[in-house]
Amino acid sequence: MRLCAPLMLLLLACDSTPSATVSPEDTNDRPVEALACSKGGKRLGTLRFPKGGAPALALEVQGADADAFKALWDKLLAQGEIDVKVHENRDDEQPLVGIRARPGEPGYGRVVDHKLADHGYHCEDVPPGAAR
DSSP states (O other), rough: OTHHHHHHHHHHSSOOOOOOOOOOHHOOOOOEEEEEEEETEEEOOOOOOOOOOOOEEESSSSSSHHHHHHHHHHHHHHHTSSSSEEOTTSSSSOOOEEOOOTTTOOTTTHHHHHHHHEEEEEEEEEOOTTOO
8 A cells, every 4th residue: 555655646647638739820920910909998009010010000089098008008019029021812812910929939829928918908910911
């Protein structure tokens, strides 16, 4: 019995349940031209990703809410919390942009949503072609 107790503890410590798998949509770039962002149901602006990858924030409101949102976006970019990667759609002339976290981080397809959600913002994809 003395030998069995440590063995049982070892077996309990080595949980054999499989870890959660990451779905392909969480690991692949999400084609997006823009994200429409809001806070508390109030539309703030659209993050646009033009050809070349330099993100542009088009604010739709003025004031402290918009300033805070822009400051957060600039901070996340400057600190390297988010990164923008451009890739071309070969079937079309329209460039698409995939948003991802720093290289090596899992789930980078949704990182912008998560980073902004941490601060109370909600962002939705603007379908390709709709951000003109």
